[in-house]
Amino acid sequence: MDTQMINFSIPTTLLRQMDRLAKEQSKTRSEFIREAIRQYLYKRQEQRQNIASIQKGI
Numbered sequence: 001m002d003t004q005m006i007n008f009s010i011p012t013t014l015l016r017q018m019d020r021l022a023k024e025q026s027k028t029r030s031e032f033i034r035e036a037i038r039q040y041l042y043k044r045q046e047q048r049q050n051i052a053s054i055q056k057g058i
Contacts, residue, residue, distance in 0.1 A: 022032035
C-alpha cells in the first residue's frame with residue numbers, strides 16, 4: 001500500500017479518547033485513524049446511494 005504522511009490538529013480531549021480506544025483494540029494511532037476514515041467514507045457512500053435511490057423513486 002502506498003502511503004503518505006500527513007499532519008493535522010486535534011483537540012486534546014478527542015486525542016485522549018482516540019488513544020484509549022486504540023489501546024483497547026491493540027491498534028496504533030495510524031491504524032485507528034485509517035480504520036475510522038475507511039468507515040466514514042463507506043457510510044458516506046452508502047448515504048449517497050440511498051439518497052440517489054430515493055430520488056429515483058420520486
